[in-house]
């Protein structure tokens with residue numbers, strides 16, 4: 001008897017549960033016994049309201065209302081202007097290293113494409129020949145004379161044909177960009193004497209620059225003469241640079257990825273297979289066009305075969321390698 005009652009009540013429970021989720025939608029409001037003023041008359045957005053003359057239910061805030069957190073009484077911060085409506089000439093933010101880096105980041109996102117990485121106005125858009133109004137360089141007196149406030153305003157409001165970035169760049173970030181532009185201006189115009197304060201080896205930079213230019217000149221020359229029959233140490237030197245042999249072979253005895261060319265010619269070479277040979281002309285040429293034929297002991301077989309070089313080019317390289325040796 002007890003068992004039957006239990007069974008019956010389980011059945012009843014199951015059927016109630018199943019009834020309550022029939023998978024149908026209902027338009028009727030759910031039964032809500034305790035109302036608590038939850039449902040009141042109101043207007044939906046955009047609904048007509050005949051009470052007002054203009055018929056709108058959505059009302060303008062009372063003139064002068066300021067939303068919480070929306071007070072912009074700090075005109076210096078928000079407009080870059082003081083109480084007399086003049087542009088300020090100091091950045092209201094605290095200039096820290098992080099702040100400058102933030103400015104750099106934002107500058108690179110929003111300004112660099114036109115004004116260039118150094119602010120010289122040669123951004124990728126300007127040099128691409130797309131017909132934009134040229135973005136001016138920041139390294140000219142007109143830009144130096146712009147106050148911080150004006151720079152800020154050019155971001156917030158745009159300037160002449162340049163559009164405003166106020167919707168994209170936050171107030172603090174605009175000031176960060178202003179600070180970064182100043183840093184760029186400084187960086188491009190620093191007198192040599194002042195450089196001493198910084199941990200930069202100016203002489204070294206200039207030397208590297210000079211070397212780079214020399215290398216480029218040699219490369220250009222090498223490209224120009226390729227194809228003739230000239231065999232010379234000079235040509236070999238140009239090819240040594242042009243084909244990047246220098247990346248792996250030093251001239252000063254240092255071992256790089258590959259063995260040095262210093263005193264290579266005429267020396268005895270030992271190979272990974274246990275054999276050895278004297279580095280004569282034939283060996284050098286073989287090493288260049290078929291480097292895998294004999295692997296120098298202590299090195300990996302990583303050199304590509306320069307089998308596309310002309311006779312004259314190969315011979316020039318050999319002459320150049322010979323010139324690095326007293327043998």
Ligand code: HEC
Nearest residue numbers: 110111114133134135136142143154155159160161162165
């Ligand atoms: C789409 C290209 C473009 C981008 C992006 C751009 N600018 Fe410009 N900017 C210009 C052009 C073009 C002018 C010159 C407007 C003119 O003279 O009509 C200009 C002018 C300016 C000037 C006035 C410079 C002077 O000496 O007269 C400032 C300052 C400036 N931009 C800052 C910025 C900053 C900061 C950003 C990044 C937030 C930025 N610009 C992004 C194109 C651009």
Ligand code: HEC
Nearest residue numbers: 243244245248257258259269287291294295296299300303
């Ligand atoms: C990616 C690095 C790399 C480049 C680039 C490279 N080499 Fe090599 N070269 C090696 C390595 C590693 C060896 C030693 C292993 C071997 O014998 O293959 C070698 C071996 C040689 C040898 C034999 C050296 C010896 O001590 O016996 C010669 C000669 C040589 N290279 C010439 C050249 C020339 C000329 C060029 C440019 C046209 C060149 N290499 C470019 C890596 C390079």
